[in-house]
Amino acid sequence: MSGRRGRRARRSPLPSDRSALDRRLARWRRAVEIRADWQRHALRSAPADRAAAEAAITALYARVGAPPPAFEWVDSPAAALRSVPASTAPAPARFAAVEHRLASLMSSLRERLGDPLGDPLRVPEPRDPPSDPETALRSGAPLRPVLAEEVHRALRRRIRDAVAGPVKSALPGPTGLCWFGQHEVDWIAHCDVHRRLWRFDDADALEPWALLARSAGWWWPREGRCVVAERPAAVRVEPVPGASTGELRLHAATGPAVRYPDGWAVHSWHGTRVPAWVIEDPAPERIAAERNVEVRRCAIERLGGWERYADVAGLALVGAAPDPGNPGCELHLYDVPYRQSGSSVRLLLAVNGSAERDGTRRRYGLHVPPWFRDPVDAAGWSYGLTGAQYARLLRRT
Structure with a gap:
């Protein structure tokens, strides 16, 4: 029997398989375009479209049975905190307030847009997210988890965590219940992808939220009044x-x-x-x-x-020596004019034994006890070794 006839033939994709894959890939590529568009909105620094934002907020108030609010525009989230009144109502009344009704409205919308595809907004975190989504799809991965990771979670990391998070942490006080406008594109983009690719019947309910993300910064809805912040400049x-x-x-x-x-x-x-x-x-x-x-x-x-800091600060050099754990590099030990955790320290300058993600090897400073005079002893101490033991290392990492 010939080798060719003896080998089990590899199964070629059926036409229907190829059509299904082509549809998944086409949807994925369209999702990438939609994600990029929402990311641009999230990072925009043009003035807010106040008319569009007010129309969207008015529509949301109407959906929860509230009359149109009076609008107050401020130039930053910090200014908003000086303007938004604190709630003094008892807890049951607070949870009936317009801001809590809006929160329930948003939660209901996300569930309705998620349910037809198995609630993709709550897909469990993958243990090993695919590094290349197209490769994963070609290998048979279902589209839903790829979209959850590469649209919803990707924009959460890029925008909500990386931009809105630092802004929120820099504010002079708690924000109270508010929405982040352009910085809420993670869930909005995810719902928008599903709305455009699968055409859900009630997808128009997303439009006021999407319009706000395209039009304004953070906003604080309250009874009869809504404070809206401009986008960053x-x-x-x-x-x-x-x-x-x-x-x-x-x-x-x-x-x-x-x-x-x-x-x-x-x-x-x-x-x-x-x-x-x-x-x-x-x-x-x-x-x-x-x-x-x-x-x-x-x-x-x-x-x-x-090294520049040591020079301009006039740090006194205690000692220098070749780094036995990192051939070709030197260790420098300095006195410093500050204390670490209330105690006197010295500063050991060394080169990292491992490369950074971009391939470079970073020079770093390490605080060591003030009694060290030999930089090799100080380097050994950082690894729990004596200087003599450290000197016998082939290479540290």
Whole structure:
């Protein structure tokens, strides 16, 4: 029997299989276009379309049986917090308020748009999300979980977590019950994808929410009154190095990463929210006085790195030596003018033994006890070793 005849023939896709795959791929590519469009809306910094936003909010009030509110426009979420009244009603009355009725309306909408496809907004988190959605679809993965991961969760990470989260954490107080307008595109885009690709009967219920995400910033609905914030005047983001899924993070090296028309701003260094001085005036004396180690790290990087900081701060060099755990690199040990957790420390500068996601090897500073005078002993201490034991390492990581 010939090898060809003896081998079990590989099954070729049937025409119907190919048609189903083609439909899945076409829907996926359309979903990518829709996702990109919503991401652009989320990052827009043009003035709000006030007429469109007010029409959408009025329509939502009508859906919960409330008359049109009086509108108050403010130039930032921080300004809104000074304007939104705190609720003084007892709990049962609060939960009957217009904002809670709107929350129930939104929850009901998401469930109705999800149910025809098995409630995709609540698909369990995948253990191993596909790195390449098209490859996953060609391998037989169902479209629904791919859309949940690559539209809903992807926009949640890129917008709600990476942009709205830092803005919210920078506010001078709790937000109360509010909606994020342009920063709510994660669930809106996901519902919009299903509305456009599968044409649900009641999909028009999504339109007021979608119009708000296209038209305005954050908004606070209350009985008879709605406070609406303008969109930011500037939003600066960067791709996360080494990420293959389009992840973003706030970053601006010379000013605010998010700035609102009234001047209220959020500063961020490669995704870490920092005080304004870190970006605009990273002076050595400010760095020395900073108690938060992450803020201090960002300020030192903004200044030009640890070696630059050591130079401009006039740190006294205690000792230098080749790094036996990292051939070709040196260890430097310095006295520092600040304390760590209330105790005196010294600063050990070393090069990371492992490459970053972008292929570079970062120089970093490590605080060590003040009694070390030999940088090799200090490096060994960071690994729980003596200097002699560390010196025998082939290479550290």
